[in-house]
Amino acid sequence: MGVVVERLAALGLTRVSRWCFNCYLLAGDDGAIVVIDPGMPTSAEDVEPVLAIMPGRVRVVTATHGHCDHVGGAAALARRHNADIYLPTVTLSYLDGVEPRTPSPAKLARTWRLLFGQPFDRRAATGFVRAAVTAGFGGTRRMLWPGPQPVGSLEDGRPLPGASAWTVLQSPGHTDDSIALWNAGTRTLLSGDAVLTINGRPRFAPDTVDVEAAAETASRLRQLPVEHLLPGHGVPIHAPSVWALA
Numbered sequence: 001m002g003v004v005v006e007r008l009a010a011l012g013l014t015r016v017s018r019w020c021f022n023c024y025l026l027a028g029d030d031g032a033i034v035v036i037d038p039g040m041p042t043s044a045e046d047v048e049p050v051l052a053i054m055p056g057r058v059r060v061v062t063a064t065h066g067h068c069d070h071v072g073g074a075a076a077l078a079r080r081h082n083a084d085i086y087l088p089t090v091t092l093s094y095l096d097g098v099e100p101r102t103p104s105p106a107k108l109a110r111t112w113r114l115l116f117g118q119p120f121d122r123r124a125a126t127g128f129v130r131a132a133v134t135a136g137f138g139g140t141r142r143m144l145w146p147g148p149q150p151v152g153s154l155e156d157g158r159p160l161p162g163a164s165a166w167t168v169l170q171s172p173g174h175t176d177d178s179i180a181l182w183n184a185g186t187r188t189l190l191s192g193d194a195v196l197t198i199n200g201r202p203r204f205a206p207d208t209v210d211v212e213a214a215a216e217t218a219s220r221l222r223q224l225p226v227e228h229l230l231p232g233h234g235v236p237i238h239a240p241s242v243w244a245l246a
Contacts, residue, residue, distance in 0.1 A: 002018075002123075003016060003017070003046045003121075004017040004018070004118070004119065005017075005049075005050055006236070008228075008236075011183075011186050011188050011228060012026065012027040012165075012186070013025060013027065013188075013230075014050050014054070015230065015236065016043075016046055016047050016050055017118065018040055018042070018121045018123060018124035018127065019115075019119065019120055019121040019124035019125065020115060020117065020233045020234065021037075021039050021040055021069055021124055021127075021128070021232075022037065022230070022231065022232055022233065022234075023035065023036065023037050023038050023039065023040070023043055023046070023047065023073075024036040024037065024190060025047060025050060025054065026160075026162075026163045026166065027054065027055075027163075028056075028059070028060070028160075028162040028163030028164075028165075029162060029163060029164055031055060031056030031057065032056055032057075032059040032060060032162040032163065033051065033054060033056050033057060033058045033059065033060075033162075034058075034059070034060040034061075034062065034160065034161075034162040034163045035047065035058055035060070035061045035062070035077060035083075036062055036064065036181070036190060037063050037064055037070045037071075037192070037232055038061060038063075038070075038071070038072070038073035038077050039063075039067075039068070039069040039070045039071065039072045039073060039131060040069075040072055040073050040123075040124060040127040040128070040131065041072050041076070041127050041130045041131055041134065042073065042127050043072070043073025043074075043076070043077055044073055044076045044077040044080050046073075047077070057081060058077070058081035058083045059081075059083050059084065059162050060083055060084050060086060060160075060161050060162035060163070061074050061077050061078045061083045061084070061085050061086075062074075062085065062086045062087065062154060062160075062161075063087060063088075063091070064088070064179050064180065064181070064190070064191075064192025064193065064194075065088060065091060065174070065177045065178040065179065065192055065193065066087065066088075066091040066094055066100065066136050066137050066143055066175070066177055067102070067136050067137065067138055067175065067193070068128070068131040068132045068134075068135055068136030068137065068138050068144075069128055069131055069136070069138075070193075070232065071087075071131075071136040071145075072127065072128075072130070072131025072132075072134065072135050072136060073131075074135065075135065075145075075146045075147055078148055079148065084150075084151045084152070084161070084162075085148060085149070085150040085151060086150055086151065086152050086153065086154050086161050087150045087153065087154065088153065088154045088170075088177045088178070088179045089153040089154065089155055089156075089177075090172075090176050090177035091143075091177040092150060092153050093177075094137060094142065094143035094177070095143060095145055095150075097142075099142055100137045100142065100175065100176065100177065101176055101209040101210075102137060102138050102139065102175060103175075103208060103209055107206065107207040107208065108207045110206040111196065111206060111207055111233070113198050113199070114196060114198060114233045114234060117197070117198060117199070117234055117235060118234070118235060134146060154168045154179055156168055156169065156179075157169075160181055165183050165184075165185055165186075166182065166183050166190070167181065167182045167183075167184070168181060169182050169220070169221070171191075171192065171194040171217040171221065172210060172213040172214070172216075172217060173194060173204075173205055173209070173210055173211075173213045173215070173216075173217045174192075174194055174205040174207060174208055174209070174214065175193070175209055176209060176210065176213075178192055178193060178194055178217075179192060180192055180194050180195075180221065182224060186227075186228065187224075187225055187226060187227040187228060188226070188227070188228040188229075188230060189221065189224060189226045189228070189229050189230065189242075190230045191221070191229060191230065192231075192232045193205055193207075193231075193232045193233065194214075194217055195221065195229060195231055196231050196232070196234045197229065197231045197233075197234030197235055197237055198234060200235070200237065200245070201237075201246060202229055202231075202237060202243065202245060202246050203246070204217075204218045204221075222243055225241070226241075226242040226243060227239065227240060227241070227242060228242070229242045
């Protein structure tokens, strides 16, 4: 199976997915295109056919956290389009030498059903291995970053650079640097790994580094009237009340 492209015109975005790794292209301000979570080393090539028919150009590349499967293609994509890179505030501290925390293998194993919820793609599997040694963090190693340098941070409660209809929400638990993005106008939550979808239902991250922070994040996100849930992993959910499906 190759790249899956899902256009969600009413929401102003497109999902580009390989296996269980979702990347999102947002139609932003004044013709800006914002790319969220280009995690595969192939992301720059994967999104090109979509960009060819989208008005505007890529101006911002960003991620919901610094795991390699969310930033593995960010540098190449930004270079190709001469785009600015923004990362969550805590992620930027990892570039300065702060050691990140990542879920243990035992906790990661709790998400095994994700591997069977979307069509398997061999290039995604090999891409994940490549990303793990070129960008981001995971396992026991610190953050790797091949550049270019980020120009700014994603801060809690602030608009997403390049797409001001979206608000940054700090959502630690899965990792300390995790964020989500909320569009109040369309009631859309782009959840990163704070919320996954499994078998058509939302599931708050079972693979965490901080159980208390994860519980606080779940409580915060449950207060939002989410009708469209766009996860980092899993198939999007559209329902009058997404949380009612949990």
